[in-house]
Amino acid sequence: MNQQTELEQKLDLNDFLSTFRNYFSREKSFVMEGDTNRHLKFIDSFEGTEFSEPPKVEQIWESINVVKKFGTLSLSQIYEIVKITKYFFYLKKVPFKEPAKSWIEKINIDSYFSELNSLFDNEGNFLDEADERLRSISLGISEKRGEIRDSLSGLLHAKRLEEYLVDRQIHYLNDRETLLLKGGFNSALKGSVIGRSANGYFYVQPDTVGNFVKKIRDYEQERERIYLEYRREISKKFQNFVPFLRFIDKQFDVFDHYQARYFFARSFDLQFIKPEKSKTILIKDFYHPAIKKNPKPLNIDFSKSVLMVTGVNAGGKTMLLKSILSTVYLAKYLLPMKIDSFNSKIGSFKNIESIIDDPQNVNFDISTFAGRMVSFSEILKSEDSLIGVDEVELGTDSDEASALFKVLIEKLIEKNDKIVITTHHKRLASLLGSNENVELVAAIYDEERREPTYRFLQGIVGKSYAFETAERYGIPKNYVSQARVVYGEDSEKLNELIEKSTNLEQDLIAKNEKLAQKLAEVESEKEKVRELQNEWREKLEEQEQELQKIYKGAISEAKVSIKAKTIPDTHRHMTEAHKLYPDEKLIKDERTFDFQKGDKVRYKNSEGKILQIRGEKAKVEIGGMRVDLPLSSLHKAIKIKKPKKVQISVEKPKDQAFLRLDLHGKRRDEALEELDQFISNALLQGWEEIFVTHGIGGGILAKAVNEFLREHPRVHWFGDAPPNMGGQGAKIIKF
Structure with a gap:
């Protein structure tokens, strides 16, 4: 197992990446050499373009070596090369966007390969239509097989064989057509015994059929001879294309990298994120692919050099560590993930080191702690590393380990490395808590459901819940009480203080979420008012346009009437102008009136309260006066509750806002x-x-x-x- 595969297993990415590798046309490492920006531009240029995935293809470098040594390729080896060139001919017809369009256009393929493509079908079989001799052979074989069927069918119905036939079927044994006969058949039929049945009967191939089979074999040998001619001719031709074959093989691998990432991301709605040049890690809404049941998004700000995660066992500390290392690993190799790529930032690191498993090994006489020391000695030699250490004090005295790891971590900080540490011991957290390069994080555990929440509070130390866990799993309460005494009153008070601070932090988060919900409701109400205003504004504009049209028509008729020479003409034009005067029914009120007694309503610029409703009218109290008004003239008064003043600071990028x-x-x-x-x-x-x-x-x-x-x-x-x-x-x- 290489280091890369080992790291994938430690980070629980092996299944996810195994699925991704299935999108490759042929097996390869997913590491891409070259500029990440360029790779991402190529993948982006596929968006909005429909094209087929490449066929599954075997490696062709061995075939290229055979050609270089003047050897002869098999038809299957030739077809693997044909599949690659055929796919590039197809890609040239796809309307890609830049830069993929220019890149594919610049790949020149000799017309010989187009001719070569026509020699094979989609299954890789050499087409008989390519050569008249092959067509003749295929027809000959087909005729002989027909004669074999006719001959056997005739024997199955021959009277001389009736007493020897076990059944009236043609049996295939060792790829030969036979009849199943009883003993003594020699007097009625000449043939060769091919085998015996379990019941002692004989599988017999009649001599007449054997002659046909021999003729078919002669045809097949002739076909293989013709195939050999083509193989030699094509292999010799390939000798002139060795540089091209190397080039097209490499370009196919490059495109295979791009298409695999594109189709994998599209299939699972994943996002690409480009590694930043800085060491900052800001993760927003990342879902680790290993969490299948009730997955929750991870959000963490890892801006400092050290992130120390504390809290109860099984509280999600290890998954946080694995998630941070996973995002960096996937971003490093431009592999898509489920994350808010717009608001996330992932730094670049030359090395990703993980100390997650228990390194104890009886065969090599190495203890857990000694194994940790071996790993740290290697890490101290490396540079530009992201390091993840799970349960850092594992395997030795926690106080001594805390002192030792404090020094080691400070040395790693000096090397400009970045470290994620999980621990349920508070000693190391207290030693490093005052260091400005260290960020403390507490894993929040759901005690009622007994499961991790995968939520984390930054800036505090998490509680271990050791005593509560012991009671839950059957340790007698009096034993636990004695343990609390031994633990000490001051230590217990510290635990209580940690728990209170955690609860206060969670309450604050809950209140902020509730406030955000209330603000959203207010915004929703405001949006409804705006929609209502827009609706009526549109209706007023329509009516205004209609009235303008009528007005212009009436004015036009009036002008004509003024110019009329006779009184009857004048009266006639004035009548036409009067007809154009808008009817009161022109403006229709399409509202449905669902007013009730006690509703607050608006009439023009005043507000009032409905006292009584009778038919299409309502008695309304406005400013101390009671008036009868048509329901059509009333509108419901909408009041938006003013939210409590909340000071919110929003940081926007200085260069742009969206x-x-x-x-x-x-x-x-x-x-x-x-x-x-x-x-x-x-x-x-x-x-x-x-x-x-x-x-x-x-x-x-x-x-x-x-x-x-x-x-x-x-x-x-x-x-x-x-x-x-x-x-x-x-x-x-x-x-």
Whole structure:
């Protein structure tokens, strides 16, 4: 097992990456050499273009070596090369966007390979239509097989064989057609015994059939001789194309890397994230692929040099460590993951080191702690590393280990390494807690459900819950009480203080979430009011246009009447103008009146309260006066509760700000409706540029968004976001 595979297993990524590797056309390492930005641009250029995945192909470097040594390739080896060139001929017809378009156009393939493609079918069989001799052989074999069937059918119905036939079927034994006969058949039929049945009967191939079979073998030998001619001719021709074969083989591998990542991301709605040059790690909504049951998103700010995770066993500490290392590992090799790529930042590291398992090994006489020391001695020699250590004090006295690891961690900080540490001992946390390069994180455990929440509070030390766990799993309470006494009153108070601080932090988070929900409700009510205003504004504009039209018509008729020469003509034109005067029924009120007694209503610029409703009228108290008003003249008074003043600080990038819409998980119609409304609101508020995320997924939503934006009259320009802002899964739109 190599180091890369070992790390994948430690991080619980082996199943996820095994699924990804299935998307390759042929087996290879997923490490891509070259510029990550360039690779990401190529993958992004596939978005919105439908094309087929490449066929499964074997390695051809051995075939190239055979050609170099003037050897002769088999038809199967030739077909593997044909599959590659045939796929590139297909790609040249696909309307890719840049830079993939130019790259594929620059790959020149000699016309000879197009001719070669026509010699094979899609299963790799050499086509008989390519050579008249082969067609003649195929017809000859087909005729002989027909004669064999006729001959056997005749024997099955021959009277002289009736007493020897076990059944009336043709049996295939060792790829030969035979009859199943009883003993003594020699007097009625000449043939060769091919085998015996379990009941002692004989499988016999008649001599007449044997003659046909011999003729078929002669045909097949002739066909193989012709195949050999083609194999030698093609292999000799390939000698002139050795540099090209090496080139096209390499280009196929490059494209295979791109297409595998693209189709894998699209299949599972995953995002690409480009590694930053800095060492900052900011993770937003990352889902570790190993968590299948009730997965929860991980959010963590790992800006400092050391992240020390404390808390109860099985509280999610190890999964946090694995998730951080996993995001860096996947980003390093440009492998897609389920993450908010727009708000996340992943640093670049030359080495990713993990000390997660128990290194104790009886065969090599090495203890757990000694194994840890071996690992740390190697890490101290490396540079530019992200290091993950699970249960750092494992295997020795916790106080001595805390002192030792304090020094080792400080040395790693000096080397500019980044370290994630998990522990349920508070001694090391207290020693390093005052270091400005160390961030303390507590894993939150759900005591009632007895399961990790995968939520983490930064800036505090987590509680171990050792005594509570002991009681839950059957240790007598009086034993636990004695243990608490031994543990000490001060230590127990420290535990209580830790628990209180954790609870306060969780309460604060819950209150903030509740406040955010209330603010969202207020915004929703405000949106309803805006929609109502827009609706009536549109109706008023329509009526205004209609009245303008009528007004212009009436004026026109009036002018004609003034110019009329006779009184009857004048009266006639005035009558026409009067007809154009708008009827009172022109403006229809299409509202449904669902007023009730006690409702607060608005009449023109005043507000009042309904005292009584009779038919189409209501008695309303306005400013101390009671008046009867038509229901059609009333509107419900809408009051928006003013939220309590809350001071919120929002940090925006200095260089740009976006109005953002997230369409992840929306159905096509629902997403387009939201996008339409979002654009309208942005235009009303004066925004010149907005940002929309839709993800990669199956490509359906992305395609629908593209089509919608192309048709929108106010959209001046739109395009894919930069790789660090979501790439092909997001759009920047300018009005």
